Amino acid sequence: MRASALVPCALAALLVACKPAPEEAARLFPRADRPVSALGSTAFSTESDRDDRNEANTVMDLAGVVPGMSVADIGAGEGYYTVRLAERVGAKGRVLAQDIDGDALRRLGARVEKDRLENVSIKPGAEDDPRLPERSFDRVFLVHMYHEVTEPYAFLWRIWPAVKPGGRVVVVDVDRSPEKHGIPPALLICELEAVGFRLDEFHRKPEIAGYYAQFVAAPSRPEPGKIKPCRLKAATGASATSALKGN
Numbered sequence: 001m002r003a004s005a006l007v008p009c010a011l012a013a014l015l016v017a018c019k020p021a022p023e024e025a026a027r028l029f030p031r032a033d034r035p036v037s038a039l040g041s042t043a044f045s046t047e048s049d050r051d052d053r054n055e056a057n058t059v060m061d062l063a064g065v066v067p068g069m070s071v072a073d074i075g076a077g078e079g080y081y082t083v084r085l086a087e088r089v090g091a092k093g094r095v096l097a098q099d100i101d102g103d104a105l106r107r108l109g110a111r112v113e114k115d116r117l118e119n120v121s122i123k124p125g126a127e128d129d130p131r132l133p134e135r136s137f138d139r140v141f142l143v144h145m146y147h148e149v150t151e152p153y154a155f156l157w158r159i160w161p162a163v164k165p166g167g168r169v170v171v172v173d174v175d176r177s178p179e180k181h182g183i184p185p186a187l188l189i190c191e192l193e194a195v196g197f198r199l200d201e202f203h204r205k206p207e208i209a210g211y212y213a214q215f216v217a218a219p220s221r222p223e224p225g226k227i228k229p230c231r232l233k234a235a236t237g238a239s240a241t242s243a244l245k246g247n
Contacts, residue, residue, distance in 0.1 A: 029128075029153040030229035034187065035178045036150050047080050056084040058207040059143065063170045063214065069138040070094045072162070074130050075145030076122075077101070079108045085141070086117045096132070098125040128154035132162035143172040144210070147183040153227050156195040160221045167217070169197060174210040185211055190230035196221030 050056065059081075065071065067090035073082045076097035086095045097112075097120060099105050105122055112120045125131050128151035132140070140159055149155050163169060169192070174182030189199050192215050201214040 028224040029151065029157065030227055032150075032152050032191070033229055034183075034232045036148065050080065053207045053209070055208050056081060058205055059141075059170070059172055059212060060085065060088050062201070062203060062205075062212050063139050063141070063168060065089065065139060068092045070096075070136060070164075071139040071141065072096045072098060072130070072132055072137045073141050073143075074098050074125070074159075075100075075142060075148070076108060077104050077145075079111050081141060081143055082108065082120060083111070083115060083117060086120050089119065091119060093119055095120045096137070097122045098130055098132070100125050100127060127151055129158045130155065130162075132159065134161045135164050137162055138164055138167045140167070140169045141172075142170065144174070144181075146171050146173055146188065147178045147181055152191050153195055153229065154224070156192055156197070157221060157224065157227070160196050160217055163217045168200065169215040169217075171213045171215070172208050172210055173213075175204075182210070185213060187230060187232065188213060194222075194227050194230060 065085065065088050067088070069089045070093060071085050071089060073079075073085060073095060076082045076099050079097065082095055082097040086093075089095060095117075097105075097108055099108070102124065105124060109122050112122065123131060127149070140163060146152070159169060171188060171192075173185075173188065174180075175185055176182035177184070185202065189202075193199070196218045197215040198218050199213065200216045201212070203212045204210075205212055
């Protein structure tokens with residue numbers, strides 16, 4: 001073996017940057033003080049039921065999605081929102097569909113090809129990084145998936161630079177414990193604020209079987225080591241949720 005093959009990473013960094021493994025990079029960020037939901041189904045067998053409730057149109061209307069926008073559908077699954085966002089933003093708009101489930105993305109790819117959705121791109125993401133290009137999106141959608149994110153602080157911190165000036169991050173979820181595939185809104189708001197977002201709108205809507213929370217990016221985000229993690233009990237107490245009741 002050549003001696004050069006034994007050069008440790010610290011020395012080789014003069015030639016090639018040594019990147020930490022994903023789990024090491026995630027540990028730059030605090031752990032979530034809450035359970036993380038198991039991954040749910042990515043199937044779209046209930047799309048007709050969701051359309052009967054007018055779910056997608058309600059969410060897109062609240063988010064102000066209009067033709068020509070660039071939007072990201074994170075946790076796209078098999079594309080319930082992807083295909084409807086593609087129709088809403090039109091030929092001059094763009095939709096990036098992202099998921100960590102390779103099988104779901106392959107099925108979504110077949111659907112996009114079949115429906116000839118030329119304004120849709122598909123990209124795999126990671127549990128701690130959605131891998132979005134910077135300053136690229138008017139809206140970033142996290143619909144019924146945020147409670148499944150295993151590294152929320154790293155994940156959200158890396159979404160922050162992807163939002164265009166004036167853009168919004170939209171979360172749709174259910175007000176219940178993460179073990180039951182939801183997240184209390186006060187805890188959600190706390191976690192997003194911890195990484196550099198600010199709540200802009202909040203609505204409870206039967207059409208979406210949960211709540212709608214919309215965020216804007218603050219002028220800056222904290223360094224990973226300075227993020228103050230939210231505590232589950234503190235963020236879900238009566239005082240923390242009282243301001244959200246009735247919206």
